[in-house]
Amino acid sequence: MKADRKATAKPPTPSLFHAVRGRLLFGAGLSLVSSALGLLPYVAVAEIAKTLLTVDTPGRAVVGWLAVGVAGAAGRLGLLVAGNLLTHYVDADLQRQLRARLARHLSTVPLGWFSKKGSGELKKVLDDDIEDMHHLVAHAGLDVASAVGLPLAAIVYLVTVDWRMTLVTLALLPLAMLTISRAHRTLPVRMQQLVTAQQSINNATVEYVDGIQVIKAYRLTGRAWRRFSGAVDEFCDALAAWSAESGRALFASMALLSPAAVLVVVIGAGSAMISAGWLAPVDLLPFILVGVGLPAPYMTLVQGTQLLRKGKAAAGNVSAVLDEPSLPTVREPRMPSQWDIRFAAVDFGYDEHHQVLHHVDLHCPQGSVTALVGPSGSGKTTLTRLVPRFFDVTGGAIRIGEVDVRELAPGVLLRMVAVVFQDVVLVRDTIRENIRLGDPTAGDDEVEAAARAAQLHETILALPDGYDTVVTSRGGVLSGGERQRLTIARAILQDAPIVLLDEATASVDPDNEAAIQQALAELTKGRTLLVVAHRLHTIARADQIVVLDDGHVVGRGTHDELLNSAGKYARMWAAQYQLPRTEAAR
Numbered sequence: 001m002k003a004d005r006k007a008t009a010k011p012p013t014p015s016l017f018h019a020v021r022g023r024l025l026f027g028a029g030l031s032l033v034s035s036a037l038g039l040l041p042y043v044a045v046a047e048i049a050k051t052l053l054t055v056d057t058p059g060r061a062v063v064g065w066l067a068v069g070v071a072g073a074a075g076r077l078g079l080l081v082a083g084n085l086l087t088h089y090v091d092a093d094l095q096r097q098l099r100a101r102l103a104r105h106l107s108t109v110p111l112g113w114f115s116k117k118g119s120g121e122l123k124k125v126l127d128d129d130i131e132d133m134h135h136l137v138a139h140a141g142l143d144v145a146s147a148v149g150l151p152l153a154a155i156v157y158l159v160t161v162d163w164r165m166t167l168v169t170l171a172l173l174p175l176a177m178l179t180i181s182r183a184h185r186t187l188p189v190r191m192q193q194l195v196t197a198q199q200s201i202n203n204a205t206v207e208y209v210d211g212i213q214v215i216k217a218y219r220l221t222g223r224a225w226r227r228f229s230g231a232v233d234e235f236c237d238a239l240a241a242w243s244a245e246s247g248r249a250l251f252a253s254m255a256l257l258s259p260a261a262v263l264v265v266v267i268g269a270g271s272a273m274i275s276a277g278w279l280a281p282v283d284l285l286p287f288i289l290v291g292v293g294l295p296a297p298y299m300t301l302v303q304g305t306q307l308l309r310k311g312k313a314a315a316g317n318v319s320a321v322l323d324e325p326s327l328p329t330v331r332e333p334r335m336p337s338q339w340d341i342r343f344a345a346v347d348f349g350y351d352e353h354h355q356v357l358h359h360v361d362l363h364c365p366q367g368s369v370t371a372l373v374g375p376s377g378s379g380k381t382t383l384t385r386l387v388p389r390f391f392d393v394t395g396g397a398i399r400i401g402e403v404d405v406r407e408l409a410p411g412v413l414l415r416m417v418a419v420v421f422q423d424v425v426l427v428r429d430t431i432r433e434n435i436r437l438g439d440p441t442a443g444d445d446e447v448e449a450a451a452r453a454a455q456l457h458e459t460i461l462a463l464p465d466g467y468d469t470v471v472t473s474r475g476g477v478l479s480g481g482e483r484q485r486l487t488i489a490r491a492i493l494q495d496a497p498i499v500l501l502d503e504a505t506a507s508v509d510p511d512n513e514a515a516i517q518q519a520l521a522e523l524t525k526g527r528t529l530l531v532v533a534h535r536l537h538t539i540a541r542a543d544q545i546v547v548l549d550d551g552h553v554v555g556r557g558t559h560d561e562l563l564n565s566a567g568k569y570a571r572m573w574a575a576q577y578q579l580p581r582t583e584a585a586r
């Protein structure tokens with residue numbers, strides 16, 4: 001396909017931490033030095049004790065070591081604070097950058113992708129996951145550097161005293177690491193179960209809240225509640241399994257690294273070495289003092305492991321959204337010179353196992369009305385959604401004028417094709433701004449003209465705040481029919497040459513129905529219209545009616561032609577209006 005040849009290659013997604021890596025490494029460096037400096041007070045105490053025990057006039061040496069100890073403690077604290085401030089600042093900066101990156105990226109993924117994602121899942125990525133990365137960004141690097149810095153400095157110092165005792169003192173560290181890493185082997189699986197369960201709760205909550213009116217109206221409270229409480233139960237089970245396993249791992253490492261365990265090992269081995277004449281009694285002091293302080297940074301690291309795993313899982317979710325392929329675009333977009341739509345041998349499937357549309361050939365001449373009819377699930381909605389590229393065809397092509405829709409700039413395509421679909425979506429803003437979404441540059445008078453054409457002006461004026469009435473995403477004060485007319489007003493303002501209309505199945509009262517039909521007549525005047533029709537009488541005057549069955553075109557013609565051919569359309573007409581077949585064919 002032409003569009004493929006010229007498609008711009010997508011640059012690889014930069015890592016989440018790309019922009020802040022340098023600053024994070026610097027923070028970790030500060031933490032490494034801070035942790036190493038933390039050894040100095042222990043060394044000072046050990047050396048002062050040794051001096052007091054072995055030197056006759058210890059005054060100056062004691063003062064010197066005192067100064068080293070104080071300087072070490074102050075240096076450690078200063079660098080610790082600096083490192084923490086830096087990484088927390090970086091974390092705030094990264095959260096801002098990632099939210100902006102996600103927002104930019106989400107505007108480039110195919111619109112159809114959003115229908116696959118629950119809004120709870122997206123909210124979790126944009127809000128919770130980015131916040132859950134806090135430990136990963138602001139603490140993990142510091143903790144790792146700190147767990148490395150102190151043992152390194154300790155090795156350097158203790159080896160100068162006695163290398164054999166150094167090995168004994170440090171022996172518990174690898175043992176603790178081994179214990180915890182074995183216990184942690186199954187934790188990633190548990191963590192993933194926890195994350196999945198959390199997503200189920202989010203989705204169930206959003207669905208429950210969003211659908212509360214339907215749930216109440218149809219007395220589905222019990223069923224919806226069961227789904228919600230099932231998600232909560234699943235989460236509690238996953239949490240219990242995760243806590244039991246992580247608790248065991250934490251307990252084992254804490255026991256191994258507790259001061260009591262370190263003292264038992266150091267004093268036991270030290271006493272044996274003193275008895276054997278390998279170690280001077282006074283040289284045992286540094287090992288006792290340093291040995292007790294050594295596990296502290298490692299314990300911090302262990303305690304942060306859970307948060308680290310949570311942060312990594314969250315970062316994985318954010319990366320997955322950022323890696324979602326953007327809609328392919330061309331370097332040199334083209335602009336059609338006319339506004340007919342041509343489907344040429346269009347194949348499409350939402351996945352490779354289930355083809356929804358088979359070789360659909362269809363021409364909608366400029367300014368004409370084409371109605372799509374067919375049984376539920378035959379692919380009518382899918383076919384219309386391929387025009388503004390909610391999804392791309394898997395075979396064949398859709399052209400507007402002479403141009404493949406994949407060769408139009410996506411923004412231009414969406415401006416040229418107005419969509420009035422069943423699921424009316426409003427944003428939480430005033431009625432005026434909701435209509436203005438059709439053309440953000442429109443003035444108030446143009447907004448009002450569109451509302452007038454959509455038979456909505458009088459209704460809006462009757463509201464206490466008129467055009468400044470704030471509506472919610474569910475419509476708030478507006479009835480179903482009024483919401484539909486609002487989206488029609490929006491489409492009228494958009495003034496697109498092509499209109500895609502998914503006729504509402506929900507019935508509205510006769511007054512509203514008449515107003516909607518009048519509004520639609522205004523919207524579709526002189527435009528190329530592709531309408532998905534459920535109530536056949538509404539499209540009886542369409543220029544052509546196309547009958548879809550299981551993704552195949554099984555009939556086309558005018559209402560009269562199709563009735564006379566006594567095919568699927570005639571049967572549908574007869575069934576819908578309960579006519580005997582012979583009468584339908586007449």
Ligand SMILES: Nc1ncnc2c1ncn2[C@@H]1O[C@H](COP(=O)(O)OP(=O)(O)OP(=O)(O)O)[C@@H](O)[C@H]1O
Pocket residue numbers: 115116350356374375376377378379380381382383
């Ligand atoms: N987002 C989606 N992901 C996967 N499959 C889908 C998706 N949307 C629709 N389908 C499937 O594609 C097929 C065609 O659905 P489509 O909604 O296009 O039919 P339709 O003729 O418009 O039906 P209706 O009259 O009930 O609205 C169905 O089998 C449906 O289950």
